[in-house]
Amino acid sequence: MLSSTNTSARLPPSLGDFTLNASFNASLSAGHDAAAHRPVAAVKGIRKYYELGGEKRWILRGVDFHVQPGECVILSGPSGSGKSTLLSILGCLLTPDGGELIIDGRAVEKLPPAQQALIRRDLIGFIFQRFQLIRGLSAEENVALPLALQGLPAAEAKRRAGELLARVGLGDHRRAIPTRMSPGQCQRVALARAVITNPKLILADEPTAALDSHAGAEAMNLLRALVKDSGAAAVVVTHDPRILEYADRQCHIENGLLQ
Numbered sequence: 001m002l003s004s005t006n007t008s009a010r011l012p013p014s015l016g017d018f019t020l021n022a023s024f025n026a027s028l029s030a031g032h033d034a035a036a037h038r039p040v041a042a043v044k045g046i047r048k049y050y051e052l053g054g055e056k057r058w059i060l061r062g063v064d065f066h067v068q069p070g071e072c073v074i075l076s077g078p079s080g081s082g083k084s085t086l087l088s089i090l091g092c093l094l095t096p097d098g099g100e101l102i103i104d105g106r107a108v109e110k111l112p113p114a115q116q117a118l119i120r121r122d123l124i125g126f127i128f129q130r131f132q133l134i135r136g137l138s139a140e141e142n143v144a145l146p147l148a149l150q151g152l153p154a155a156e157a158k159r160r161a162g163e164l165l166a167r168v169g170l171g172d173h174r175r176a177i178p179t180r181m182s183p184g185q186c187q188r189v190a191l192a193r194a195v196i197t198n199p200k201l202i203l204a205d206e207p208t209a210a211l212d213s214h215a216g217a218e219a220m221n222l223l224r225a226l227v228k229d230s231g232a233a234a235v236v237v238t239h240d241p242r243i244l245e246y247a248d249r250q251c252h253i254e255n256g257l258l259q
């Protein structure tokens with residue numbers, strides 16, 4: 001049975017000084033209840049283009065989207081419709097060309113890069129199609145890495161990583177290196193790495209695309225359990241109709257807009 005990872009990941013003091021977006025000030029000042037009900041992440045009128053042959057190609061043309069605590073939203077759409085682009089914007093990895101991004105009440109696009117990096121480190125967990133585990137590190141070291149980046153001593157980070165690996169059914173694989181593990185096991189390690197810091201927002205880009213149907217179902221069951229257990233919000237991009245059943249809500253993106 002999974003229980004809250006409760007890694008005591010705390011925001012560094014510098015995060016407490018953010019200037020909050022005006023539209024969120026009212027709800028924040030309404031107190032704790034309002035904070036519990038406000039979206040973990042919200043975008044409003046988000047626009048993004050890429051340049052191709054000197055011309056602007058608009059990929060997102062004014063997208064509105066939000067995700068609440070404890071909610072698992074599945075984002076679908078044709079290949080090239082901008083799903084990964086939207087996920088990268090939500091993850092503060094890509095700067096939009098217009099619109100607002102608010103994570104946990106903070107207006108991200110107005111923040112300097114160093115503070116955006118703190119939001120990524122402390123509030124967001126990422127899961128990728130190809131796992132993106134570090135090959136030379138063991139499962140335990142991979143999972144411990146986000147805690148080490150937060151400054152936790154290595155021994156304590158490893159201890160917590162080992163506990164979490166046991167909870168995702170990989171207690172016997174702590175010292176295994178990713179190249180010796182099955183794709184399904186690798187994705188479970190990646191899931192553990194994504195949640196070890198107890199993030200408020202989990203972003204997954206096609207997390208089952210490299211897995212067979214059994215391992216895909218296992219990964220989604222685990223992701224859902226981790227989301228429900230921790231109260232985090234999850235946004236899962238997928239092409240895979242089999243995983244729609246895991247959604248609390250589905251959104252479809254096409255022609256640069258959410259349908």
Ligand SMILES: Nc1ncnc2c1ncn2[C@@H]1O[C@H](COP(=O)(O)OP(=O)(O)O)[C@@H](O)[C@H]1O
Pocket residue numbers: 050051059077078079080081082083084085086
């Ligand atoms: N860095 C980039 N430079 C130029 N074009 C890009 C870049 N990243 C993505 N694109 C293009 O933008 C479109 C949307 O990409 P993406 O968000 O990856 O779509 P999806 O994840 O829905 O398949 C695609 O046509 C893609 O080729």
Ligand SMILES: [Mg+2]
Pocket residue numbers: 083084085205
């Ligand atoms: Mg994509």
